[in-house]
Amino acid sequence: MTTPLRIQPLARLTWGTLLVTAPGAVLQMITGRPATASQRWVLRVLGGRHALQAGIDLARPTPTVLRLGAAVDLLHAATCAGAVAFLPLWRRPAAVDGTGALVLAAGALAHARTR
Incomplete structure (x- = not known):
């Protein structure tokens, strides 16, 4: 059975695949x-x-690992913001992906607080 705390890394794994x-x-x-x-x-x-x-999050969902993953997602969102601002060819995909990165970071941080 999939617990709610495992849904996010499984969704990330699906997206990555x-x-x-x-x-x-x-x-x-x-x-x-x-x-x-x-x-x-x-x-x-x-x-x-x-x-x-996603594999790391599934294998070791410790608060530290989840916070580090959230930091990676926030860094990724920041690079997406730069692409939105300066790379017209990438504007729409960067906006979609950056929004997703923010959602994943928020989920990881919320999950880290419950551990």
């Missing part, structure tokens, strides 16, 4: 345009990071 396996489809759904080779590469790297972080 989707980004690794179908980055072009994800980006086209978000932007309405075909993805470039560089965009697909970036999404695969980000998907790998999500999958790795």
Whole structure:
């Protein structure tokens, strides 16, 4: 049975796997345009990071690990904010991904408080 505290890392793992396996489809759904080779590469790297972080969160959901993961998500959200401001080609995907990073960080911090 999946506890509510395991839902977030499982959702992150699903998202990361989707980004690794179908980055072009994800980006086209978000932007309405075909993805470039560089965009697909970036999404695969980000998907790998999500999958790795999900694995760590599932294996060791200690408050310290969860807070470190939240810090990574907040750093990622900050880079997304920069992309929104300065990279028109990345504006919409960065806004979507940055919002997701903030939600994941908030969830990890809330989870860390309950541990």
